[in-house]
Amino acid sequence: MTTPPTSSEPEALLAVRDLTITYATRAGPVPAVRGVDLTVRPGEVLALVGESGSGKSTTAHAVLGLLPPGARVDGGTIRYAGTDLAAADESVLRAHRGRAIGLVPQDPAVSLNPVQRVGSQVAEVLLLHGLAADRDTAHARAAELLGEAGLDRPRDRARQYPHELSGGMRQRVLIAIALAARPRLLVADEPTSALDVTVQRTILDHLDTLTRTSETAVLLITHDLGVAADRAGRVAVMARGRVVETGPTDEVLTSPRHPYTKALLAAAPAFAPARRTPSGTAEARDGGTPAPAPADLLTAENLVKEYPHRRTGRHTPPPPAVDGVSLRVARGETLALVGESGSGKSTTARLLLRLTDPTAGRITFDGQDVTRLRGAALRALRRRLQIVYQNPYTSLDPRLPVAEIVAEPLRAFRVAGRAERTRRVAVLLDRVHLPADVARRRPAELSGGQRQRVAIARALALRPDLVVCDEPVSALDVSAQAHVLDVLAELQSEDGLSYLFITHDLAVVRRIAHRVAVMRHGRIVETGPVETVFTEPREAWTRALLDAVPGRGRSAPADD
Structure with a gap:
C-alpha cells in the first residue's frame, strides 16, 4: 500500500509521488520503479527496505539525479522543498547535490579517489559550494569535519590516502563529505553493510548524532531490518519496484500487514528464532540416556x-x-x-x-x-x-x-x-x-x-x-x-x-x-x-x- 495524503504533507521536505523508472535493455524497457510514493519530513529518518532488485537504490539515485545510463524517469514527481527534481535540468540538480541533499554511498573503496588525500576530498565540497574563503580555510574546516565524523587525530587523517585507513574510517570520511555542506536531507545507501557490528554501531551512532544536532532528514536505504528497527522512525517496504507497506517502524515490524513484509521479517536473521536442537549436539535417547558427543x-x-616485518630496532614488532x-x-x-x-x-x-x-x-x-x-x-x-x-x-x-x-x-x-x-x-x-x-x-x-x-x-x-x-x-x-x-x-x-x-x-x-x-x-x-x-x-x-x-x-x- 502507499502512504495516503495527509494534512501534514505540504510540510514534507521530500515528497515522491507516483514515480516510475524504466531501464532500456536489448529486450525492451524493463520497469524498475512502479508508482512509488514516499514522504520524508524534516528531522525524520525513513528506512527504505527490501531485497536486492526491489528498486530501493534506483529510487534513491533518482532523488539525486544520479540514475545510470539507460535509466529514465517515465512519470511522477520528486519534490524537494517545493522543487520538482524529476523535471529539473542538470544545473538545478548540481546546485542541490551536496549542498541541499547529501549522499553516503555504500562502498568507500569505490567512492573515494585513491590518489587524493581524504582531507582534500572533504575540502572539495566546501570549495565547490563556496562555503570556504580559500583552500587553507577549506582544509582546516575539512579536518574539523573529519573529527566530527568520529575520526581520531583528524589533522593527521586528513593527510592520509584512502588505502591507509580501515573500512570504518573510510566510511567516516564519506559521512564527513556528505555532511560538509550541512544538507537538509541525507540519502544513506547501505552505509554500513560491509562493516562488522561494532564498527557499524559506531558509524550509525555518529550519523544519528550529527543528523539530530543539525535536524537533517535521512532516507536510509538498507536490506538490514535490524538497522531499520534501531535507527528509523518510519519504514517503507519495497518489492518489485513498488512500496507495499509503510508506517511507523514498531507497527510495521511487529504487526506487518503485507505478505511480503511478513516473509521479509521471517527471513531476517535478527528477527528469526534460534535454530532447532542441532544435530551435532548430544541428544537424549529413548531411555533418557544422553547420546555420546560426536567425535x-x-x-x-x-x-x-x-x-615477516622489518626489524629496524626502532619499532615494536607487530x-x-x-x-x-x-x-x-x-x-x-x-x-x-x-x-x-x-x-x-x-x-x-x-x-x-x-x-x-x-x-x-x-x-x-x-x-x-x-x-x-x-x-x-x-x-x-x-x-x-x-x-x-x-x-x-x-x-x-x-x-x-x-x-x-x-x-x-x-x-x-x-x-x-x-x-x-x-x-x-x-x-x-x-x-x-x-x-x-x-x-x-x-x-x-x-x-x-x-x-x-x-x-x-x-x-x-x-x-x-x-x-x-x-x-x-x-x-x-x-x-x-x-x-x-x-x-x-x-x-x-x-x-x-x-x-x-x-x-x-x-x-x-x-x-x-x-x-x-x-x-x-x-x-x-x-x-x-x-x-x-x-x-x-x-x-x-x-x-x-x-x-x-x-x-x-x-x-x-x-x-x-
Missing part, C-alpha cells in the same frame, strides 16, 4: 601466525595475526568463528585449510597430524576440505558456464568421465535448489543468492567432510541469506557435513551454528554453545559484540 573432525592447538588459537569442530557440527574485522578469523581459516603454514601450533584432521603435510598427502587432504568465499561476484569465473564451474574440482582431481561429471553437476545443482537451466548460464546472468549456491555446489563436488564458509552471506540481502542458510543446514542434515562458519553477523550465528568461538586481537576469548554464549556471555568483549547487533531483542511477529 572431533578437526582440532587446532595453540596456532600462531606471525608475518603482534601475531593469530596468537595461540585452540579450537575443535566435531563431525556434523557448525562452529561459528566471530569477531570484528582484523581479529584473525580469516587467517585462522587459511591455517586450518593449509593454505598457509602456521608459525607454531598443531592441526589434526580426522585423527591425523596435518600441520606439515606436503605434496601428494596435502593434495589428498584438500579433497576433504573445501571453502565457500565471501563474495559470490568475484569467486566464480565470469567466462565459464555454471556447469563447468561446478565440474572444475572433478576435472582437477580426475574424478569420473565427462558423462558422469555432467550427471553429478545436475545432481549438485538440484541439491542446492537451482533449476537445471542454470547449468548453461554464466555468473553474470544469476542473482547474488544464486551465485552463492553455485559456489556451494562447487564446494560439495568432491564430497568433503569439512566446508569453511568465509562470510558466505554478508554480501546478500535477507531473502537470499535465508535461502543459502537453509541450503547449508539441509546439506548438513543429509550428509553430516561439518562447517566452520566465519562471520561478523551474530544474528546469522544464532540461526546456523551449534557452537561459537569469539575472537579478538588474534585470540579466542570465549567459546561455548551458541545459546549459552548469547544469553550468558562471560567476557566483556562478547557482551559488547552482542550489544552492537542491530535489532537485538526483537523477535519475528507471531503468525496470524
Whole structure:
C-alpha cells in the first residue's frame, strides 16, 4: 500500500509521488520503479527496505539525479522543498547535490579517489559550494569535519590516502563529505553493510548524532531490518519496484500487514528464532540416556601466525595475526568463528585449510597430524576440505558456464568421465535448489543468492567432510541469506557435513551454528554453545559484540 495524503504533507521536505523508472535493455524497457510514493519530513529518518532488485537504490539515485545510463524517469514527481527534481535540468540538480541533499554511498573503496588525500576530498565540497574563503580555510574546516565524523587525530587523517585507513574510517570520511555542506536531507545507501557490528554501531551512532544536532532528514536505504528497527522512525517496504507497506517502524515490524513484509521479517536473521536442537549436539535417547558427543573432525592447538616485518630496532614488532588459537569442530557440527574485522578469523581459516603454514601450533584432521603435510598427502587432504568465499561476484569465473564451474574440482582431481561429471553437476545443482537451466548460464546472468549456491555446489563436488564458509552471506540481502542458510543446514542434515562458519553477523550465528568461538586481537576469548554464549556471555568483549547487533531483542511477529 502507499502512504495516503495527509494534512501534514505540504510540510514534507521530500515528497515522491507516483514515480516510475524504466531501464532500456536489448529486450525492451524493463520497469524498475512502479508508482512509488514516499514522504520524508524534516528531522525524520525513513528506512527504505527490501531485497536486492526491489528498486530501493534506483529510487534513491533518482532523488539525486544520479540514475545510470539507460535509466529514465517515465512519470511522477520528486519534490524537494517545493522543487520538482524529476523535471529539473542538470544545473538545478548540481546546485542541490551536496549542498541541499547529501549522499553516503555504500562502498568507500569505490567512492573515494585513491590518489587524493581524504582531507582534500572533504575540502572539495566546501570549495565547490563556496562555503570556504580559500583552500587553507577549506582544509582546516575539512579536518574539523573529519573529527566530527568520529575520526581520531583528524589533522593527521586528513593527510592520509584512502588505502591507509580501515573500512570504518573510510566510511567516516564519506559521512564527513556528505555532511560538509550541512544538507537538509541525507540519502544513506547501505552505509554500513560491509562493516562488522561494532564498527557499524559506531558509524550509525555518529550519523544519528550529527543528523539530530543539525535536524537533517535521512532516507536510509538498507536490506538490514535490524538497522531499520534501531535507527528509523518510519519504514517503507519495497518489492518489485513498488512500496507495499509503510508506517511507523514498531507497527510495521511487529504487526506487518503485507505478505511480503511478513516473509521479509521471517527471513531476517535478527528477527528469526534460534535454530532447532542441532544435530551435532548430544541428544537424549529413548531411555533418557544422553547420546555420546560426536567425535572431533578437526582440532587446532595453540596456532600462531606471525608475518615477516622489518626489524629496524626502532619499532615494536607487530603482534601475531593469530596468537595461540585452540579450537575443535566435531563431525556434523557448525562452529561459528566471530569477531570484528582484523581479529584473525580469516587467517585462522587459511591455517586450518593449509593454505598457509602456521608459525607454531598443531592441526589434526580426522585423527591425523596435518600441520606439515606436503605434496601428494596435502593434495589428498584438500579433497576433504573445501571453502565457500565471501563474495559470490568475484569467486566464480565470469567466462565459464555454471556447469563447468561446478565440474572444475572433478576435472582437477580426475574424478569420473565427462558423462558422469555432467550427471553429478545436475545432481549438485538440484541439491542446492537451482533449476537445471542454470547449468548453461554464466555468473553474470544469476542473482547474488544464486551465485552463492553455485559456489556451494562447487564446494560439495568432491564430497568433503569439512566446508569453511568465509562470510558466505554478508554480501546478500535477507531473502537470499535465508535461502543459502537453509541450503547449508539441509546439506548438513543429509550428509553430516561439518562447517566452520566465519562471520561478523551474530544474528546469522544464532540461526546456523551449534557452537561459537569469539575472537579478538588474534585470540579466542570465549567459546561455548551458541545459546549459552548469547544469553550468558562471560567476557566483556562478547557482551559488547552482542550489544552492537542491530535489532537485538526483537523477535519475528507471531503468525496470524
